[in-house]
Amino acid sequence: xDIKVNVRESEGDAYVVDLTGEIDVYTSxxxxxxxxxxxxxxxxxxxxxxxxxxxxxxxxxxVLIGGLKRVREHGGSVSLVxxxxxxxxxxxxxxxxKIFGIFDDEQSAMKAxx
Amino acid sequence: MNPLEVPNTTSGIVRLSIPARAEWVxxxxxxxxxxxxxxxxxxxxxxxxxxAIAEACTNAIQHGAPDGTxxxxxxxxxxxxxxxxxxxxxxxxxxxxxxxRIGEMGRTEELGVFLIRALMxxxxxxxxxxxxxxxxxxxxxxx
Numbered sequence: 001x002d003i004k005v006n007v008r009e010s011e012g013d014a015y016v017v018d019l020t021g022e023i024d025v026y027t028s029x030x031x032x033x034x035x036x037x038x039x040x041x042x043x044x045x046x047x048x049x050x051x052x053x054x055x056x057x058x059x060x061x062x063v064l065i066g067g068l069k070r071v072r073e074h075g076g077s078v079s080l081v082x083x084x085x086x087x088x089x090x091x092x093x094x095x096x097x098k099i100f101g102i103f104d105d106e107q108s109a110m111k112a113x114x
Numbered sequence: 115m116n117p118l119e120v121p122n123t124t125s126g127i128v129r130l131s132i133p134a135r136a137e138w139v140x141x142x143x144x145x146x147x148x149x150x151x152x153x154x155x156x157x158x159x160x161x162x163x164x165x166a167i168a169e170a171c172t173n174a175i176q177h178g179a180p181d182g183t184x185x186x187x188x189x190x191x192x193x194x195x196x197x198x199x200x201x202x203x204x205x206x207x208x209x210x211x212x213x214x215r216i217g218e219m220g221r222t223e224e225l226g227v228f229l230i231r232a233l234m235x236x237x238x239x240x241x242x243x244x245x246x247x248x249x250x251x252x253x254x255x256x257x
Binding site: 022024025026055057058059061062085086089090093094 | 169
Protein backbone atom coordinates (compact mmCIF):
# COMPACT_ATOMS: atom_id res chain seq x y z
CA UNK A 1 0.00 0.00 0.00
CA ASP A 2 1.35 3.38 -0.90
CA ILE A 3 0.37 6.88 -1.84
CA LYS A 4 1.75 8.85 -4.75
CA VAL A 5 1.86 12.60 -4.35
CA ASN A 6 2.29 14.97 -7.28
CA VAL A 7 2.32 18.72 -6.79
CA ARG A 8 1.84 21.10 -9.72
CA GLU A 9 1.31 24.81 -10.16
CA SER A 10 -1.99 25.87 -11.65
CA GLU A 11 -3.83 29.07 -12.45
CA GLY A 12 -2.94 32.15 -10.48
CA ASP A 13 -1.13 31.28 -7.30
CA ALA A 14 -3.04 28.03 -6.82
CA TYR A 15 -1.40 24.64 -6.54
CA VAL A 16 -2.87 21.22 -7.21
CA VAL A 17 -1.92 18.19 -5.15
CA ASP A 18 -2.71 14.99 -7.05
CA LEU A 19 -2.98 11.95 -4.81
CA THR A 20 -3.03 8.36 -6.03
CA GLY A 21 -3.49 5.35 -3.78
CA GLU A 22 -4.65 4.88 -0.22
CA ILE A 23 -4.39 7.42 2.61
CA ASP A 24 -4.13 5.77 5.99
CA VAL A 25 -2.12 5.95 9.20
CA TYR A 26 0.96 4.74 7.32
CA THR A 27 0.78 6.90 4.21
CA SER A 28 -0.83 10.10 5.54
CA UNK A 29 2.50 11.58 6.79
CA UNK A 30 3.65 11.73 3.14
CA UNK A 31 0.54 13.72 2.23
CA UNK A 32 1.00 15.95 5.25
CA UNK A 33 4.61 16.67 4.28
CA UNK A 34 3.58 17.74 0.76
CA UNK A 35 0.83 20.07 2.01
CA UNK A 36 3.02 21.48 4.77
CA UNK A 37 5.80 22.21 2.28
CA UNK A 38 3.41 24.14 0.02
CA UNK A 39 2.07 26.18 2.92
CA UNK A 40 5.58 26.85 4.21
CA UNK A 41 6.34 28.24 0.73
CA UNK A 42 3.36 30.58 1.24
CA UNK A 43 1.01 28.87 -1.19
CA UNK A 44 -2.37 29.20 0.49
CA UNK A 45 -4.81 28.26 -2.29
CA UNK A 46 -4.81 24.52 -2.82
CA UNK A 47 -6.79 21.99 -4.81
CA UNK A 48 -6.36 18.49 -3.45
CA UNK A 49 -7.31 15.96 -6.09
CA UNK A 50 -8.67 12.76 -4.55
CA UNK A 51 -9.91 11.34 -7.86
CA UNK A 52 -7.41 8.47 -7.76
CA UNK A 53 -7.64 7.87 -4.03
CA UNK A 54 -9.27 4.53 -3.29
CA UNK A 55 -9.35 4.80 0.48
CA UNK A 56 -9.04 7.42 3.22
CA UNK A 57 -9.23 7.06 6.98
CA UNK A 58 -9.39 9.48 9.90
CA UNK A 59 -5.67 10.21 9.79
CA UNK A 60 -6.04 11.27 6.15
CA UNK A 61 -9.01 13.42 7.03
CA UNK A 62 -6.95 14.92 9.84
CA VAL A 63 -4.20 15.90 7.41
CA LEU A 64 -6.71 17.64 5.13
CA ILE A 65 -8.33 19.43 8.08
CA GLY A 66 -4.91 20.51 9.36
CA GLY A 67 -4.02 21.91 5.94
CA LEU A 68 -7.30 23.77 5.68
CA LYS A 69 -6.81 25.32 9.12
CA ARG A 70 -3.36 26.57 8.20
CA VAL A 71 -4.29 28.09 4.84
CA ARG A 72 -7.35 29.80 6.33
CA GLU A 73 -5.07 31.56 8.82
CA HIS A 74 -3.56 33.24 5.76
CA GLY A 75 -6.84 33.90 3.96
CA GLY A 76 -6.46 30.88 1.70
CA SER A 77 -8.66 27.93 0.95
CA VAL A 78 -8.63 24.22 0.08
CA SER A 79 -10.95 22.66 -2.49
CA LEU A 80 -11.24 18.92 -2.93
CA VAL A 81 -11.89 16.98 -6.12
CA UNK A 82 -13.67 13.73 -5.37
CA UNK A 83 -16.23 11.55 -7.12
CA UNK A 84 -15.65 8.26 -5.29
CA UNK A 85 -18.98 7.58 -3.53
CA UNK A 86 -17.38 5.74 -0.61
CA UNK A 87 -14.98 8.61 0.10
CA UNK A 88 -17.72 11.21 -0.33
CA UNK A 89 -19.76 9.21 2.16
CA UNK A 90 -16.96 9.54 4.74
CA UNK A 91 -16.93 13.32 4.30
CA UNK A 92 -20.69 13.32 4.57
CA UNK A 93 -21.09 11.28 7.76
CA UNK A 94 -18.28 13.13 9.52
CA UNK A 95 -19.83 16.49 8.66
CA UNK A 96 -16.69 17.56 6.80
CA UNK A 97 -18.74 18.41 3.71
CA LYS A 98 -19.67 21.55 5.65
CA ILE A 99 -16.10 22.80 5.92
CA PHE A 100 -14.58 21.59 2.62
CA GLY A 101 -15.66 22.48 -0.87
CA ILE A 102 -15.95 19.13 -2.64
CA PHE A 103 -16.19 19.16 -6.42
CA ASP A 104 -16.54 16.65 -9.25
CA ASP A 105 -13.74 18.09 -11.34
CA GLU A 106 -10.60 20.18 -11.03
CA GLN A 107 -11.99 23.11 -12.99
CA SER A 108 -14.88 23.57 -10.57
CA ALA A 109 -12.57 23.17 -7.58
CA MET A 110 -10.23 25.80 -9.00
CA LYS A 111 -13.09 28.19 -9.68
CA ALA A 112 -14.20 27.92 -6.06
CA UNK A 113 -10.80 29.16 -4.88
CA UNK A 114 -11.14 32.37 -6.80
CA MET B 115 -16.85 -37.63 7.72
CA ASN B 116 -15.08 -36.78 4.54
CA PRO B 117 -14.23 -33.06 4.84
CA LEU B 118 -15.25 -32.61 1.24
CA GLU B 119 -18.79 -33.65 2.18
CA VAL B 120 -19.21 -30.91 4.82
CA PRO B 121 -22.06 -28.62 3.74
CA ASN B 122 -20.98 -25.26 2.42
CA THR B 123 -21.24 -22.67 5.18
CA THR B 124 -20.09 -19.11 5.68
CA SER B 125 -19.63 -19.39 9.45
CA GLY B 126 -16.16 -19.57 10.93
CA ILE B 127 -13.54 -17.76 12.98
CA VAL B 128 -10.34 -16.23 11.67
CA ARG B 129 -7.66 -14.88 13.99
CA LEU B 130 -4.84 -12.55 13.06
CA SER B 131 -2.13 -10.83 15.09
CA ILE B 132 -0.23 -7.88 13.69
CA PRO B 133 2.57 -5.72 15.11
CA ALA B 134 1.08 -2.50 16.48
CA ARG B 135 2.69 -0.40 13.78
CA ALA B 136 1.20 1.74 11.05
CA GLU B 137 2.56 -0.29 8.14
CA TRP B 138 0.56 -3.35 9.25
CA VAL B 139 -2.89 -1.75 9.36
CA UNK B 140 -3.47 -2.32 5.64
CA UNK B 141 -2.86 -6.04 6.16
CA UNK B 142 -5.50 -6.14 8.89
CA UNK B 143 -8.15 -4.30 6.92
CA UNK B 144 -7.59 -6.36 3.77
CA UNK B 145 -7.67 -9.63 5.71
CA UNK B 146 -10.92 -8.72 7.44
CA UNK B 147 -12.39 -7.58 4.12
CA UNK B 148 -11.51 -10.98 2.65
CA UNK B 149 -13.33 -12.70 5.50
CA UNK B 150 -16.34 -10.39 5.12
CA UNK B 151 -16.51 -11.11 1.40
CA UNK B 152 -17.51 -14.70 2.23
CA UNK B 153 -20.80 -13.37 3.61
CA UNK B 154 -23.51 -11.58 1.59
CA UNK B 155 -22.16 -8.11 2.36
CA UNK B 156 -22.39 -5.50 -0.36
CA UNK B 157 -19.23 -3.81 -1.63
CA UNK B 158 -20.18 -0.68 0.31
CA UNK B 159 -20.64 -2.68 3.51
CA UNK B 160 -17.25 -4.33 3.05
CA UNK B 161 -15.71 -0.86 2.61
CA UNK B 162 -17.41 0.19 5.87
CA UNK B 163 -15.93 -2.84 7.64
CA UNK B 164 -12.46 -2.17 6.23
CA UNK B 165 -12.50 1.40 7.49
CA ALA B 166 -13.86 0.51 10.94
CA ILE B 167 -11.22 -2.20 11.45
CA ALA B 168 -8.48 0.16 10.28
CA GLU B 169 -9.70 2.84 12.70
CA ALA B 170 -9.72 0.34 15.55
CA CYS B 171 -6.15 -0.71 14.72
CA THR B 172 -5.03 2.91 14.40
CA ASN B 173 -6.57 3.61 17.80
CA ALA B 174 -4.66 0.63 19.22
CA ILE B 175 -1.40 1.89 17.72
CA GLN B 176 -1.92 5.42 19.03
CA HIS B 177 -3.05 4.44 22.52
CA GLY B 178 -1.84 0.88 23.00
CA ALA B 179 1.35 -0.45 24.48
CA PRO B 180 4.40 0.59 22.47
CA ASP B 181 5.90 -2.22 20.35
CA GLY B 182 2.89 -4.33 21.18
CA THR B 183 0.66 -6.60 19.20
CA UNK B 184 -2.89 -6.14 17.99
CA UNK B 185 -5.04 -9.26 18.06
CA UNK B 186 -7.94 -9.38 15.63
CA UNK B 187 -10.63 -12.02 15.65
CA UNK B 188 -13.32 -12.21 12.97
CA UNK B 189 -16.29 -14.44 13.57
CA UNK B 190 -18.49 -14.89 10.56
CA UNK B 191 -21.96 -15.78 11.77
CA UNK B 192 -25.22 -16.12 9.95
CA UNK B 193 -25.82 -12.71 8.34
CA UNK B 194 -23.24 -10.85 10.44
CA UNK B 195 -19.55 -10.37 11.07
CA UNK B 196 -18.27 -9.93 14.63
CA UNK B 197 -14.79 -8.42 14.74
CA UNK B 198 -12.85 -8.07 17.97
CA UNK B 199 -9.73 -5.92 18.14
CA UNK B 200 -7.59 -6.24 21.27
CA UNK B 201 -4.45 -4.50 22.43
CA UNK B 202 -2.62 -4.24 25.73
CA UNK B 203 -3.02 -0.53 26.25
CA UNK B 204 -5.71 1.70 27.69
CA UNK B 205 -7.28 3.41 24.69
CA UNK B 206 -9.45 6.50 24.88
CA UNK B 207 -13.03 6.03 26.01
CA UNK B 208 -15.34 5.66 23.06
CA UNK B 209 -18.17 7.30 24.96
CA UNK B 210 -16.51 10.72 24.93
CA UNK B 211 -17.36 11.51 21.30
CA UNK B 212 -19.56 14.52 20.77
CA UNK B 213 -21.26 13.62 17.50
CA UNK B 214 -22.77 17.05 16.93
CA ARG B 215 -19.33 18.65 16.94
CA ILE B 216 -17.40 15.99 15.05
CA GLY B 217 -17.19 18.02 11.85
CA GLU B 218 -15.60 20.96 13.58
CA MET B 219 -12.01 21.67 12.72
CA GLY B 220 -9.57 20.71 15.44
CA ARG B 221 -11.53 17.69 16.64
CA THR B 222 -9.74 15.18 14.43
CA GLU B 223 -8.81 12.93 17.34
CA GLU B 224 -12.45 11.93 17.61
CA LEU B 225 -12.97 11.18 13.94
CA GLY B 226 -11.76 7.59 14.09
CA VAL B 227 -14.00 6.66 16.98
CA PHE B 228 -16.91 8.45 15.37
CA LEU B 229 -16.39 6.55 12.11
CA ILE B 230 -16.36 3.19 13.89
CA ARG B 231 -19.67 3.99 15.55
CA ALA B 232 -21.21 5.34 12.35
CA LEU B 233 -20.17 2.47 10.09
CA MET B 234 -20.83 -0.54 12.30
CA UNK B 235 -24.18 -1.74 13.62
CA UNK B 236 -22.97 -2.43 17.14
CA UNK B 237 -19.84 -1.37 19.04
CA UNK B 238 -18.84 -2.56 22.49
CA UNK B 239 -15.76 -1.28 24.24
CA UNK B 240 -13.98 -2.45 27.39
CA UNK B 241 -10.69 -1.31 28.83
CA UNK B 242 -8.88 -2.21 32.02
CA UNK B 243 -5.36 -2.36 33.35
CA UNK B 244 -5.16 -6.16 33.40
CA UNK B 245 -6.63 -7.07 30.01
CA UNK B 246 -5.98 -3.92 27.98
CA UNK B 247 -8.54 -2.64 25.50
CA UNK B 248 -11.06 -4.69 23.58
CA UNK B 249 -13.34 -3.38 20.88
CA UNK B 250 -16.11 -5.63 19.59
CA UNK B 251 -17.78 -4.48 16.38
CA UNK B 252 -20.71 -6.11 14.63
CA UNK B 253 -21.75 -5.53 11.05
CA UNK B 254 -24.96 -7.13 9.84
CA UNK B 255 -25.86 -7.90 6.25
CA UNK B 256 -28.40 -5.32 5.15
CA UNK B 257 -31.83 -6.55 4.18
